[in-house]
Amino acid sequence: MxxxxxxxxxxxxxxxxxxxxxxxxxxxxxxxxxxxxxxxxxxxxxxxxxxxxxxxxxxxxxxxxxxxxxxxxxxxxxxxxxxxxxxxxxxxxxxxxxxxxxxxxxxxxxxxxxPMNCREVGYWRREKLTYEGEMEKRNIISVSCLDKKGF
Structure with a gap:
């Protein structure tokens, strides 16, 4: 070859x-x-x-x-x-x-x-409270240091 x-x-x-x-x-x-x-x-x-x-x-x-x-x-x-x-x-x-x-x-x-429009009245406040509760459960942050008045 x-x-x-x-x-x-x-x-x-x-x-x-x-x-x-x-x-x-x-x-x-x-x-x-x-x-x-x-x-x-x-x-x-x-x-x-x-x-x-x-x-x-x-x-x-x-x-x-x-x-x-x-x-x-x-x-x-x-x-x-x-x-x-x-x-x-x-x-x-x-x-x-x-x-x-x-x-x-x-x-x-x-x-x-x-910023988006809220889906309903109080939506963002409820979300903030849910977030605060999760953080408190995980001991990441105390609720007392967060603003309690909401948005």
């Missing part, structure tokens, strides 16, 4: 493995969804990694499709951003989109920590 035959034999051997690896990566990319509490930065970086890995195997994905896959995989908190992004036909690459999404993530987090 000469060197050419050996190289061809190795190509055939590893081509099938590379095809399977490419298939598994594409499957992971397609199934990738951001969890409710996942950070957007880690999620988008994982997806960018999948697309770069596919490009190494000779199956590159266009920038438009990469963006579409990333936007499709975001959780419902980003639905307004996705709609705005698509309506304004913003043209960004995945890393620029990542930077924008990190900014959007901070605004979403700030909005979720904003």
């Amino acid at each position: 000469d060197s050419y035959d050996m190289i061809e034999h190795l190509k055939c051997m590893f081509e099938e493995q590379a095809r399977q690896e490419s298939f598994d990566t594409f499957k992971s990319l397609n199934a990738c969804k951001q969890g409710e509490y996942d950070l957007v930065g880690l999620h988008v970086l994982r997806m960018i990694g999948y697309t770069e890995y596919l490009a190494k195997f000779g199956a590159p994905i266009s920038m438009e499709h990469q963006i579409d896959l990333i936007l499709k995989s975001l959780n419902n908190s980003y639905s307004k951003f996705v709609m705005n992004y698509n309506m304004n036909e913003i043209d960004k690459n995945p890393t620029e989109l990542l930077a924008i999404l990190k900014i959007v993530e901070t605004s979403i987090q700030k909005a979720s920590h904003a």
